Amino acid sequence: MEMLVLEPDAFSMRWYQTLLEDEEWHRALFNSFFIGICATIIATTLGTLAAVALNQPRFPGRRTVMALLISPMVTPIVIVGVSVFFFYSTPWIGLSQTYLGLILSHAMLGAPFVVITVTATLAGFNQTLMHAAASLGANAWTRFRRIQLPLISPGVITGALFAFATSFDEVVVVLFMGGLEQRTLPRQMWSGIREEINPTILAVATLLIIFAVLVLFTVEWLRSRTARQLQPN
Structure with a gap:
């Protein structure tokens, strides 16, 4: 049986170089960023x-709609993969x-994170600002923008980061939906x-861990900034 073995006397950047030179890894990295960015935008x-719509005071069936929107987050990913397939x-x-197909599937997985983070941010939003702008003649689009x-x-950026991280790290839906080109x-x-034990995988895993840590620090910074902005003067 093949096993991944770390040799204490063989530390080097060799496998990172292999990662940069291998066309298959180039294609996989491009696909991850392309699909992740497109899915995050959607x-x-x-x-x-x-x-924003759910935050309206007279939105009918708010709890039901919210439950439907966050259902991809709580549904087992295998069931999601089979369903979208x-x-x-x-x-x-x-x-x-x-x-x-992959972009739409990953957008569905990432949207609940955006809904939750933006909804939490809107909970501390001062609605009197919108009422004041409306009294001065600003239309709904101008008030929002x-x-x-x-x-x-x-909150929007935090949700976007979570959506991108979800897409970038997702593998089950890709197994069902993706072909050789995806x-x-x-x-x-x-x-x-x-199929083949390759130490390059360890190099990729290290980069993914560093990426995840950066996302967490960014989210925490944005959370602190949001809390400061929404505090009353």
């Missing part, structure tokens, strides 16, 4: 609009093994462990 846009594989949709969005932007970094790592 998830952030739709999640922010949904959170059968849904996108139907002849009248045909998005299985396509970039668009000039007043509400700048103040809740830390291999992402986690999918390539999974294949490397399953």
